[in-house]
Amino acid sequence: MQFTDAKLLPDASSCSLDSERTLYPYVTGTSVVAFKYRDGILMAADMGGSYGSTLRYKTVERIKPIGQHSLLGASGEISDFQEILRYLDELILYDNMWDDGNSLGPKEVHNYLTRVMYNRRNKFNPLWNSLVLGGVKNGQKYLGMVSMIGVNFEDNHVATGFGNHLARPILRDEWNENLSFEDGVKLLEKCMRVLLYRDRSAVNKLQIAKITEEGATIFPPYSLKTFWGFEAYKNPTIGAEGSW
Amino acid sequence: MTKQQANWSPYDNNGGSCVAIAGRDYCVVAADTRMSTGYSILTRDYSKISKLADKAVLASSGFQADIKALQKHLAARHLIYQHQHNKQMSCPAMAQLLSNTLYYKRFFPYYAFNVLGGLDNEGKGCVFTYDAVGSYERVGYSAQGSGSTLIMPFLDNQLKSPSPLLLPAQDAVTPLSELEAVDLVKTVFVSATERDIYTGDKVEIVILNAEGERREFMDLRKD
Numbered sequence: 001m002q003f004t005d006a007k008l009l010p011d012a013s014s015c016s017l018d019s020e021r022t023l024y025p026y027v028t029g030t031s032v033v034a035f036k037y038r039d040g041i042l043m044a045a046d047m048g049g050s051y052g053s054t055l056r057y058k059t060v061e062r063i064k065p066i067g068q069h070s071l072l073g074a075s076g077e078i079s080d081f082q083e084i085l086r087y088l089d090e091l092i093l094y095d096n097m098w099d100d101g102n103s104l105g106p107k108e109v110h111n112y113l114t115r116v117m118y119n120r121r122n123k124f125n126p127l128w129n130s131l132v133l134g135g136v137k138n139g140q141k142y143l144g145m146v147s148m149i150g151v152n153f154e155d156n157h158v159a160t161g162f163g164n165h166l167a168r169p170i171l172r173d174e175w176n177e178n179l180s181f182e183d184g185v186k187l188l189e190k191c192m193r194v195l196l197y198r199d200r201s202a203v204n205k206l207q208i209a210k211i212t213e214e215g216a217t218i219f220p221p222y223s224l225k226t227f228w229g230f231e232a233y234k235n236p237t238i239g240a241e242g243s244w
Numbered sequence: 245m246t247k248q249q250a251n252w253s254p255y256d257n258n259g260g261s262c263v264a265i266a267g268r269d270y271c272v273v274a275a276d277t278r279m280s281t282g283y284s285i286l287t288r289d290y291s292k293i294s295k296l297a298d299k300a301v302l303a304s305s306g307f308q309a310d311i312k313a314l315q316k317h318l319a320a321r322h323l324i325y326q327h328q329h330n331k332q333m334s335c336p337a338m339a340q341l342l343s344n345t346l347y348y349k350r351f352f353p354y355y356a357f358n359v360l361g362g363l364d365n366e367g368k369g370c371v372f373t374y375d376a377v378g379s380y381e382r383v384g385y386s387a388q389g390s391g392s393t394l395i396m397p398f399l400d401n402q403l404k405s406p407s408p409l410l411l412p413a414q415d416a417v418t419p420l421s422e423l424e425a426v427d428l429v430k431t432v433f434v435s436a437t438e439r440d441i442y443t444g445d446k447v448e449i450v451i452l453n454a455e456g457e458r459r460e461f462m463d464l465r466k467d
Contacts, residue, residue, distance in 0.1 A: 023248055118309050121254050122352075145286075149254055150309030153279055155287040164284050 025077035025128040027051050029062045030201040031163030032073035032132045033191045035175055036141045036156050037184040040212035041134035043073050044188045046196075047221055048203035055203060063209045065216035067092045070106040070135035071209050072113075075160040076148065077128035084127060087116060106135025106142040110152070118150030130160035136213050159191070162199040167191035181210065193224050255307050255355045256281055259442030260292055261391030262303035263432060264361035265403070265425050266369030266384050266417045270453035273361035274429045275303040275389075276437070276464065278445040288445035288466065295457070297322055300338040300362040301450050305389030306376070307355035314354045317345060335362030339372040339380060346378030353377050357388040362452055369417050369452075384416030391436035391443040398432055422451060430462055437464045 027049045034043035049057030063073040066088050074081040091112060095104050110133040120126050126148045134143040144154035157171040170191050188208060196202045209218040262275040275292040293303045294315040304311040321341060325333050339360050346354055358374040373386035384405045387395035406414040426449060433447040449460040
């Protein structure tokens with residue numbers, strides 16, 4: 001039954017069984033925010049892995065170093081991110097095996113990822129991620145983004161998902177080329193705090209990562225201070241007895 | 245149980261407008277540099293213009309991933325052409341190649357709206373305008389993309405191209421000078437930026453003439 005169906009279908013999917021194609025994501029990560037600063041790239045993402053509306057995993061590392069020169073941050077389906085890491089592992093391995101002193105820089109990795117995402121979209125079986133690729137090579141800073149259908153661009157600051165709506169405006173206003181590390185972290189925390197307040201799938205446990213010419217550093221996770229002591233939140237039933 | 249429908253679309257519209265105007269011995273190709281998705285701006289500094297050959301410049305708007313793939317494909321084909329023929333592709337040749345490439349994906353199209361501009365074999369300006377599946381014609385000027393409906397009528401009014409049905413055939417290229425044409429392009433983008441939310445930030449203008457290539461940028465409203 002399945003086989004005859006497959007023969008009749010036009011080649012919208014190259015897999016014979018529909019159950020082999022991605023239809024929707026299951027375990028997802030929320031926004032990634034990144035920007036260039038004086039010495040390289042700063043990137044932040046929280047450590048949550050949501051299973052629909054349940055906060056299932058709270059120690060998901062959504063930023064990983066790639067080779068010597070890049071950092072990859074991902075939002076969207078976590079298992080697809082893990083598969084992308086496997087692809088990149090192989091890519092970096094083969095690059096190292098040439099042993100010719102060359103190493104793949106962030107531009108090259110970004111281009112590779114764009115091609116992978118676009119080709120999967122062409123086969124109607126996308127990797128359900130929005131990827132942020134940042135790095136420094138030979139003094140040149142690079143920061144780019146790829147979406148699940150292959151839309152890609154580079155800019156001085158990028159953000160995925162809700163970050164695009166909430167963090168980008170802050171960055172457009174306050175980012176400048178010569179941010180020191182401390183100022184950069186403050187700006188990142190400002191963005192992540194807004195996301196924490198306003199994004200339902202954000203968790204208060206984030207990791208900041210930086211990459212410079214010297215290499216990548218992913219800092220240990222920590223939490224942001226939040227303030228909930230507004231008058232309007234105190235004694236919420238005061239205006240309507242019996243309500244919650 | 246009914247078959248599951250995909251809840252994602254393989255297409256997106258990343259917006260933007262492209263314009264090209266052909267002159268007696270020059271061609272102007274311009275596009276804004278804004279890249280959007282939905283109601284958000286992704287970046288204010290993305291070039292939609294690609295130089296395919298010495299005398300052929302392509303401006304495309306629509307779905308960025310398809311446009312990138314299309315431009316890469318054409319650049320690769322041009323390289324092969326150069327290896328096989330030991331010369332650059334002419335603009336009319338590139339025009340035919342683009343049409344064929346687009347039609348090849350007739351049943352899963354490149355969501356790209358293109359204008360190809362350049363100089364023909366006689367050094368006269370030429371502009372080719374396309375739809376998403378490769379239907380094309382040579383014209384004196386054209387606009388494509390999100391602002392095309394705003395821009396095209398204005399160009400029709402200012403450039404008053406003679407009807408292609410007239411006999412003897414009259415030149416479609418504009419008698420305007422190069423500087424006047426560039427000025428017209430700037431005016432056109434400023435106007436389109438006012439009313440089209442997907443057009444703005446900056447306009448990139450490429451001018452091709454006998455001397456070679458020139459590039460100009462102009463700031464547009466960022467709202």
